Amino acid sequence: xxxxxxxxxxPLILAALGGLLTERAGVLNIALEGMILGxxxxxxxxxxxxxxxxxxxxxxxxxGLLTAVVFNFGTFTLKGNPFITGLGINVLIPALTAxxxxxxxxxxxxxxxxxxxxxPSVGGISIFTIAALAGALIVLAVFFRxxxxxxxxxxxxxxxxxxxxxxxxxxxxxxxxxxxxxFCGLAGASLSLGLGVxxxxxxxxxxxxxxxxxxxxxxxxxxxxxxCLLFSLxxxxxxxxxxxxxxxxxxxxxFPYFMTLAALWxxxxxxxxxxxRN
Amino acid sequence: xxxxxxxxxxxEHLTHIFRENGITPCSDISLEINRxxxxxxxxxxxxxxxxxxxxxxxxxxxxxxxxxTPEGDSREARRLLSGMVHQKPILAGNLTxxxxxxxxxxxxxxxxxxxxxEIQAVQKHYDLPLDLDSRARSLTAPQIQRxxxxxxxWKKKELLILDEPTASLSPTQSEELFELIxxxxxxxxxxxxxxxxxxxxxxxxxxxxxxxxGKLQGTACREEMSPAEISRLMIGExxxxxxxxxxxxxxxxxxxxxxxxxxxxxQLSELGSPRLKKISFQLFPGEILGIGGIxxxxxxxxxxxxxxxxxxxxxFIFINGENRMPLTPLKMRRSGISYIPADRLSRGADPESxxxxxxxxxxxxxxxxxxxxxxxxRARIFIKEHGIRGDAEQQVKTLSGGNIQKMIxxxxxxxxxxxxIVSEPSWGLDFxxxxxLHRQLIQAARDGIAVLLLTTDLDxxxxxxxxxxxxxEGVLSIIERNEEQWNRNYIGEKMTGADRV
Numbered sequence: 001x002x003x004x005x006x007x008x009x010x011p012l013i014l015a016a017l018g019g020l021l022t023e024r025a026g027v028l029n030i031a032l033e034g035m036i037l038g039x040x041x042x043x044x045x046x047x048x049x050x051x052x053x054x055x056x057x058x059x060x061x062x063x064g065l066l067t068a069v070v071f072n073f074g075t076f077t078l079k080g081n082p083f084i085t086g087l088g089i090n091v092l093i094p095a096l097t098a099x100x101x102x103x104x105x106x107x108x109x110x111x112x113x114x115x116x117x118x119x120p121s122v123g124g125i126s127i128f129t130i131a132a133l134a135g136a137l138i139v140l141a142v143f144f145r146x147x148x149x150x151x152x153x154x155x156x157x158x159x160x161x162x163x164x165x166x167x168x169x170x171x172x173x174x175x176x177x178x179x180x181x182x183f184c185g186l187a188g189a190s191l192s193l194g195l196g197v198x199x200x201x202x203x204x205x206x207x208x209x210x211x212x213x214x215x216x217x218x219x220x221x222x223x224x225x226x227x228c229l230l231f232s233l234x235x236x237x238x239x240x241x242x243x244x245x246x247x248x249x250x251x252x253x254x255f256p257y258f259m260t261l262a263a264l265w266x267x268x269x270x271x272x273x274x275x276x277r278n
Numbered sequence: 279x280x281x282x283x284x285x286x287x288x289x290e291h292l293t294h295i296f297r298e299n300g301i302t303p304c305s306d307i308s309l310e311i312n313r314x315x316x317x318x319x320x321x322x323x324x325x326x327x328x329x330x331x332x333x334x335x336x337x338x339x340x341x342x343x344x345x346x347t348p349e350g351d352s353r354e355a356r357r358l359l360s361g362m363v364h365q366k367p368i369l370a371g372n373l374t375x376x377x378x379x380x381x382x383x384x385x386x387x388x389x390x391x392x393x394x395x396e397i398q399a400v401q402k403h404y405d406l407p408l409d410l411d412s413r414a415r416s417l418t419a420p421q422i423q424r425x426x427x428x429x430x431x432w433k434k435k436e437l438l439i440l441d442e443p444t445a446s447l448s449p450t451q452s453e454e455l456f457e458l459i460x461x462x463x464x465x466x467x468x469x470x471x472x473x474x475x476x477x478x479x480x481x482x483x484x485x486x487x488x489x490x491x492g493k494l495q496g497t498a499c500r501e502e503m504s505p506a507e508i509s510r511l512m513i514g515e516x517x518x519x520x521x522x523x524x525x526x527x528x529x530x531x532x533x534x535x536x537x538x539x540x541x542x543x544x545q546l547s548e549l550g551s552p553r554l555k556k557i558s559f560q561l562f563p564g565e566i567l568g569i570g571g572i573x574x575x576x577x578x579x580x581x582x583x584x585x586x587x588x589x590x591x592x593x594f595i596f597i598n599g600e601n602r603m604p605l606t607p608l609k610m611r612r613s614g615i616s617y618i619p620a621d622r623l624s625r626g627a628d629p630e631s632x633x634x635x636x637x638x639x640x641x642x643x644x645x646x647x648x649x650x651x652x653x654x655x656r657a658r659i660f661i662k663e664h665g666i667r668g669d670a671e672q673q674v675k676t677l678s679g680g681n682i683q684k685m686i687x688x689x690x691x692x693x694x695x696x697x698x699i700v701s702e703p704s705w706g707l708d709f710x711x712x713x714x715l716h717r718q719l720i721q722a723a724r725d726g727i728a729v730l731l732l733t734t735d736l737d738x739x740x741x742x743x744x745x746x747x748x749x750x751e752g753v754l755s756i757i758e759r760n761e762e763q764w765n766r767n768y769i770g771e772k773m774t775g776a777d778r779v
Contacts, residue, residue, distance in 0.1 A: 141387075148385040150377050154370035161368045164337045166357045166383050 006129050009232035011187040013132040015210035016224045017139050018183030023214050025176040026156030030086035032184055033207025034093035035067045039188025041097040044198040048113030057189040064185025068178045076174055116196040128190035140221040212260050216267055234259045286468050287311040292343035294329055303329035305492045316469045318479040321489035322512055322708030327472045331439050335362040361430025365441040367422045371415030378414050379429040400432045419446035439470045444478060456482050476505045488512055536599050537562050538697045538728040544593035546579055553579045555752040566729040568743030570769055576749040577732045581701045585617050586610045616690035620702035626686040629675035633657060633668050637689055664688040680711045687715060691722055698722060701732040716742050736766050748772045
């Protein structure tokens with residue numbers, strides 16, 4: 001059960017870490033969803049062509065980075081609204097993958113290459129899961145023990161401080177968007193390569209859930225990881241409950257999302273009740 | 279005398295123009311700063327002092343001209359040379375004090391304990407206690423200042439820039455700061471000290487540079503310049519004595535008259551420590567009741583209490599004889615009370631909105647035609663009437679501090695409120711605006727408005743109040759209008775009895 005939950009939490013944790021980096025730097029990256037989906041598609045595509053899972057993963061990371069470049073271009077170079085830019089990306093990617101899929105495979109549906117290998121794993125834990133947990137530790141160390149971490153954390157709070165110390169806050173933000181692209185690339189790869197199949201819309205709101213996990217986890221690494229695990233636990237529970245609860249399966253499957261919503265409510269109620277004096 | 283001074287910094291024809299609004303806060307300034315001197319930069323609000331310092335410290339980029347340091351004229355060189363203690367705090371509140379100090383362009387991993395010990399050694403050397411592990415968000419204004427000062431000393435900055443450092447300090451704290459400044463000078467540091475308090479300059483400066491409207495009016499050694507001369511250079515015209523006479527002695531309130539505001543036995547504690555202890559006072563129409571004290575030590579709680587933002591643990595607030603507990607901001611406004619807050623940019627105005635929107639925020643505009651057009655038209659008239667320098671459609675954040683305050687004061691006085699709560703009204707205001715404001719407050723009282731003045735500025739307190747109280751360690755004591763009590767020293771001592779840090 002733990003392995004199952006960890007496996008399903010892996011893409012969430014990866015995406016949430018990427019989102020956390022931008023969030024702490026003061027950019028709300030809502031393009032996580034699109035980044036994940038594009039990377040998942042690229043991972044399957046390149047793996048099936050090259051026959052190498054590693055190359056597929058590398059390509060997925062590149063796809064994530066490319067999406068991040070588009071986000072940066074829209075947000076910082078053209079000075080567009082980051083929210084709109086992100087939404088644009090989220091709308092663009094599914095359409096783009098569908099049309100690529102149409103021209104390459106002749107359909108817009110499920111892509112299941114026949115000769116997919118299995119992901120390497122250590123003691124039953126996928127390499128991506130290990131990467132996600134290691135990533136959490138690395139982000140934690142960077143946040144609190146490195147100069148870069150201080151820059152990221154102050155960037156979202158007080159840009160003037162960075163300027164006064166000779167650091168360009170916009171560059172930090174751009175860099176963090178790129179890192180979130182990298183993390184989402186891994187998230188996408190772990191999603192599709194883990195199953196050996198690409199399904200349109202397979203990110204299934206994971207990018208959004210990751211955003212929620214960031215706030216639910218109080219914008220702290222351990223909290224964010226826990227929130228991702230909690231969501232995966234709910235997902236697992238919902239899958240199991242389909243078998244014996246006499247409820248419509250679609251309703252049961254929506255349980256994790258309800259739970260997320262409820263958690264957000266609780267979070268905001270707690271927050272507004274806690275005494276805030278500046 | 280010391281040996282012939284050597285130059286540390288040379289400023290040549292420095293001009294800065296804000297691209298957004300075309301304002302020129304610094305125009306063609308040439309100035310030389312000597313090694314090891316204390317140079318006071320004086321000027322009114324908006325004279326360009328802060329901008330000049332931002333340029334020197336490398337925070338802003340000049341439009342034209344040069345600033346030459348021994349290491350060249352790049353922004354980087356200036357940044358390395360100077361350490362600035364900002365007037366407006368720019369610490370990141372989510373970081374600890376230590377992390378705020380460490381932050382620099384260096385990206386790699388750091389050894390927290392080593393750095394901490396280094397900084398603690400500096401703190402010990404200069405006797406500047408401050409908890410390095412507390413969040414910057416929880417610091418008081420003097421502590422924020424101290425944090426930036428410690429960093430500059432730790433980084434061994436040769437040039438220390440202090441932007442109005444005494445504005446948020448009590449008299450004793452200012453004395454301590456002056457002692458430190460003298461000590462740093464003896465160690466060979468160069469200090470730029472920005473202020474508009476002449477008595478401070480006469481005490482500590484070696485040289486004085488006066489700015490007015492972005493232009494350097496002159497520099498001179500302290501001995502060569504008299505206070506009258508400085509003030510003339512700063513203001514440009516003779517404005518008479520700085521303070522109004524104590525002309526505002528109102529007749530003692532009739533015993534039968536109903537107080538506009540009455541507080542009875544207000545108690546308030548925060549995080550377990552008592553902040554206000556059995557505070558009671560009455561305020562009658564036509565008088566200015568001044569309450570002096572140290573801000574963090576209690577004035578801020580009275581302000582928050584009366585504006586309905588916090589609630590007391592016990593006690594009552596009566597407005598026009600009616601019990602208005604629990605007081606909320608809405609109830610306060612509904613009772614017609616006007617409020618000029620100390621925190622202008624978050625409570626007094628919305629910096630992101632336009633001047634017109636800020637002016638009409640308390641009023642619904644009725645009438646025919648486009649709402650926006652009426653709003654702007656009314657604002658234009660208002661701006662003209664009150665001599666605010668700005669346009670109706672200009673964002674408030676682009677105005678100078680003095681003009682923002684002018685707008686707030688005019689807005690709050692417009693409807694002749696029965697009661698006006700004023701907190702630190704002249705913070706950051708220059709001489710002329712300050713005088714104008716004091717005249718407005720006195721006039722308001724003459725018109726029958728009850729004015730409650732909360733201020734840390736003793737001169738202001740004594741020059742315009744009809745009655746004065748001082749808040750010390752949460753206890754309110756009345757100052758008698760007599761020779762012994764009605765003066766700076768007595769009140770200062772009274773206030774600082776509660777002093778900490």
